[in-house]
Amino acid sequence: MTKSMHISLKAGEKLFLNGAVFQADRKVTLELLNDATFLLESHVMQPEDTTTPLRQLYFVAQSLLVDPANADAARRLFFRHLAALMTTFSNPAILLNLDAVGRLVSEGRAFEALKALRGMFPQEEVVLACTQPHRAA
Incomplete structure (x- = not known):
């Protein structure tokens, strides 16, 4: 069984997820419900x-x-x-x-x-x- 993961982003922060780039327009917490390949902007x-x-x-x-x-x-x-x-x-x-x-x-x-x-x-x-x-x- 896959565990979910919570990712918190600040306003304007980017998340690289499975090759797509997401940018938060406000503070948000995302819950990934399955395995995904991601990188936070601070690590890019x-x-x-x-x-x-x-x-x-x-x-x-x-x-x-x-x-x-x-x-x-x-x-x-x-x-x-x-x-x-x-x-x-x-x-x-x-x-x-x-x-x-x-x-x-x-x-x-x-x-x-x-x-x-x-x-x-x-x-x-x-x-x-x-x-x-x-x-x-």
């Missing part, structure tokens, strides 16, 4: 925010939810990008988390993969800061 990354490798992977993964009609192509791109990152990063924690993210996407759990990727952004910032050349003052 814009192209201009894809400034790091993990953010780029997140952007590709989110397209699995935002554009389900093209999910097969997005999934192939996701795994190509993931493979490249697995050879680029050497940080054991990031590699372990990337492996988990790949498993989540393989299992059709893209929303959970996005959550895991968001949690990795601070780690990535530290790693990237350590690899940047230091500038003389």
